[in-house]
Amino acid sequence: MSPSSSCLVTKLSHYITLDDGHKDHLARLEKAERAFASGAEVYQAGDVARDMYVVKRGWLFSYTDLPDGRRQIVKIHHPGDIIGFPDVAMKHMTTTLHAAEDVVLCPFPKSSLDEILSTSPRLSALMLSIGLRDQVVFIDLLRVMGRMKAQERVAFMLLDLIARLRITNTSMTDTIRLPLNQSQIGDYLGLTNVYISRTFIRMEEEGLILRRADHLQLLQEQALAEMCDFYDRYSDMDTSWFPEH
Amino acid sequence: MSPSSSCLVTKLSHYITLDDGHKDHLARLEKAERAFASGAEVYQAGDVARDMYVVKRGWLFSYTDLPDGRRQIVKIHHPGDIIGFPDVAMKHMTTTLHAAEDVVLCPFPKSSLDEILSTSPRLSALMLSIGLRDQVVFIDLLRVMGRMKAQERVAFMLLDLIARLRITNTSMTDTIRLPLNQSQIGDYLGLTNVYISRTFIRMEEEGLILRRADHLQLLQEQALAEMCDFYDRYSDMDTSWFPEH
DNA sequence: CGCATAATTGATGGTTATCAAGACCAGTGG
């Protein structure tokens, strides 16, 4: 198993440089990769929390249902993302993981963290920082959901998606593929599919976005950023305090 | 400086047993405690992220404003809480910290984490878990804000507050002191002060709660928990995978 | 082509915001 084939190594190398010892170590943590078809539910809320996953290919999302059937999608996952990290702190999974299209995942056991914490303060600091950065991202989203209207919420979602895709794909332009239907977008933004439709149409009429097939183009990124007061948390991480090794 | 006088030691001892070496170490991280009057803003969004704080006395909250003046309170802090943890991952503070009443705080520099990560895998695991647990709590709140109505949101807030207060104060009954006005509660739940007033009145008429002065009693805790599908994340943490030392 | 899924459109109603006025309350100073 060559270190470079590891999803986790690829993911973490975006933030700090890893020496070969670290790379070997991380690569050994991974189990065999697994594929899931579009629509599959990889795990359910309430399952015992045992593994985390790195996304190798495809989009997924995590959601929870209310007893009466209302649904909230809490996170959209892209290639390179770590899935299930917050559930490490819990005995049971708190969300259900749904494949939005055909996907490939690299599982690794949550007990891996024990090893990382015991052997590499620097990697530990990175894992901690990723967790805390994600918390800031949730706080941003909370502000959006608590205080913003439909159009602002859509703007925020689009900017957040494109900012995250740009981390790993520096050639990203202003156009993204959006493999989610309007009901799913509604469940993410706390709105209905009907109102998502109306909002998209209005934003298109106003020249903010352009839709064709399942692709979406941001025509006025600056205007969109202003209307939802968007900050890119992904490019503002502070790694200066990290331990040396 | 005796170890037992440290806010951080008191806080962390609730989760795992600390030996004297750990206690001494943690106690040395703390700076002198500082008092703030009700209404004071301890730090502002945008300030350089340098310190974290443990709350020794009083309630505070963290908020962010939108450019047009709308406000979202993102976290209510109680004695024992760690404030500013997510901002460790950022170069700048992402929220403003407001004292809801007279408070006392114990600051400690965020570079302390470097030391903890380098010397104690077990403490590192605890810090990581607290961060991840908080992320789960934000996800729960996101679900509330995205999909629940006013009365359900209020129920969730009250249950969350009382669950957290019960961690450190096992003699908590069904009555809490609530040093927040209705505008602040509205800013926390994404509603207006007017609608908070109407919702409290309706919940009191329905026999769910009882208000007197600044105290609030939960008359039907079970019914409140069912209407907002409440889970107590604070008593469901998994520490089984922690390293030994 | 036929089918299922997704998106759109229209009509109506519910929930919450907004605005404005009044009630209550604790503290303050004359």
Added chain:
DNA sequence: CCACTGGTCTTGATAACCATCAATTATGCG
């Protein structure tokens, strides 16, 4: 002791925003 003040809570009227329901029109796919 009492008017005055500022803050908080309450109440009523109206409007904005979004949900809901139902029907229709794309869209994609075997």
